[in-house]
Amino acid sequence: MKKNILFVDDEPNILDGIKRMLRPFREAYDIRFCENGSRALELMGEQPADVVVSDMRMPGMDGAALLNHVQQDYPHAIRIMLTGQADDTAVLKTVTVAHQFLAKPCAPERLKEVLARATALHDRLTNGHLKNLVTGIGTLPSLPSVYAKLQETLKDPEASLDDVAAIIEQDMAMTAKLLQLVNSSFFGLYRKVDSPARAVKLLGLDTIKVLVLGIQIFSEFKAPGQKAALARLWQHSMAVAQCSKRIAMEASDNLDLINNSFIAGMLHDIGRLLLLSHLGKDYAEIIQTAEKQGIRLETEEAARLQTTHADIGAYLIGLWGFNGDIIEAIAFHHRMKELEADRLTAALAVHLADHYYYLRYPDQVVGKPPVLDTAYLERLGYAEASAEWMTQCQSLLETDDDQ
CATH class of the missing domain: 3.40.50.2300 (Response regulator)
Known part of the structure; x- marks a missing residue:
């Protein structure tokens, strides 16, 4: 048609x-x-x-x-x-x-x-209601503590761009929206900006203040009963972002791969944020069912919604004009065998980081934990390297625990 x-x-x-x-x-x-x-x-x-x-x-x-x-x-x-x-x-x-x-x-x-x-x-989305929901969204909510800290910092006359950037790069919703804006063709940049800190510096403090305090480009997460789930999701996303970046750095000196892996790691579960904030109790029931039955969260999502948080997140990030490597990582990080590749990609870095995170924090898993695609690793020749990457990521996570 x-x-x-x-x-x-x-x-x-x-x-x-x-x-x-x-x-x-x-x-x-x-x-x-x-x-x-x-x-x-x-x-x-x-x-x-x-x-x-x-x-x-x-x-x-x-x-x-x-x-x-x-x-x-x-x-x-x-x-x-x-x-x-x-x-x-x-x-x-x-x-x-x-x-x-x-x-x-x-x-x-x-x-x-x-x-x-x-x-x-x-x-990409066959569920008409969800397609309307995702396409109709202009912005996504942020962790209340991060949102409050950003508001406070921007009202401080002594605040610097570095202060603001340090806050924004901690939040998946803020990161996604800011990169969507700064990477638009309107700004005429010769290459994609894949760092929240770089985006803040390009826009400048005055523009950031207009966006946040005037136009209110960011918002606070207010779904009742879901703030604890959001806090866990935030912690998970930040950790996976750091681990994905570490894996890419260990495997390659390609800056595009390294930066894409970090952004993809931070945004890989942005579909869950969208569902938490807009479906409320209905999505809470999906999570509860997955936990009670010990099944994969994506399995229950597919049964109830005819799609998964990965596809929803990829759809939104695609709408917002992000590059294909990041979209692929969000869409395929749970099903690597469907992604044709002969090298390390941001998707594989996120797939590994996601698995390593839940090995370290099994109590954070919703339902059945994601399975490492060992056949995929062997086909690409990364079976041995992945063991070393796991050690690197576990050390990184331990360091975060100590802070």
């Missing part, structure tokens, strides 16, 4: 250029064009689009307002902002409603790549 894409821009020349650019894809996509937000909403009412690509500055209803309407009324739609004129304040207005940002003029290959990826994501 063709995916429906709607382009909205008040400049006819821009729309004509996009029409010409995408003409070869008429068999793959059903593409519509209009010149203002009001008409776009009329077209959405007639036939909801799978992807909406909107200019920012338009007379009447601007792109931020349009995408806000789309987010509320058509949560399944992937929302992309295409702009070349908006100032920083205008762009920041859209950070909780746009999944991705593209700068004008957008290179044809870049636009085609983003559209192909966005439309492919629609087939």
Whole structure:
């Protein structure tokens, strides 16, 4: 079935250029064009689009307002902002409603790549309710103690960028949202930023203050009865991030692999955060069933939700424009045999780190612990090395326990 894409821009020349650019894809996509937000909403009412690509500055209803309407009324739609004129304040207005940002003029290959990826994501989740839930999300909640510390630090006139970065890089929701923003094409960076600390320094303290204190890009986790589960998830994610990075550093001097392994480790269970914060008691029942029956959490998730936290997390991070290595790590860290690779990847680093964590802390397992894919390790020739990596990670975890 063709995916429906709607382009909205008040400049006819821009729309004509996009029409010409995408003409070869008429068999793959059903593409519509209009010149203002009001008409776009009329077209959405007639036939909801799978992807909406909107200019920012338009007379009447601007792109931020349009995408806000789309987010509320058509949560399944992937929302992309295409702009070349908006100032920083205008762009920041859209950070909780746009999944991705593209700068004008957008290179044809870049636009085609983003559209192909966005439309492919629609087939990743088959549960319509969950697809609407994930696609409709603008931000995710943070650990209350971390959120409070960040608010306090930003109000301190003596606070430095390093102080702020040290807090943000401790939280998976903050890290994901900040990297989504700083890696958008709007900022015109020549390479991906894969460090929360680097992202903070690029944006600057004033912008971070606007995002956190003004626009409130981050929020506090408030689900009743679930804060203890969030604290355990936070501890697990931080530890897996550190171990994944250590494994990558032991195996390679490839900085992209090392940084991707750290970010993927931190975000590998972001799907669980989403489910904890938005499904509440229903997800708590899934966790309780897995624990009582001694089965894998993903098994019970699949039975109840027709998907798993890994696929949900990968879907969200894909929407937010993260690179393929990180998306793969989130999606496949529990099922490595489905990932075709002939080398160490961020996915394998996370798979190992996740296993090592639960060996060290068996009381933290929900249901049955994840199984190490020894056949996969042997096929790639890492059977012996993985034993040394486990020793390194156990030492790292012990050091964290002592602090």
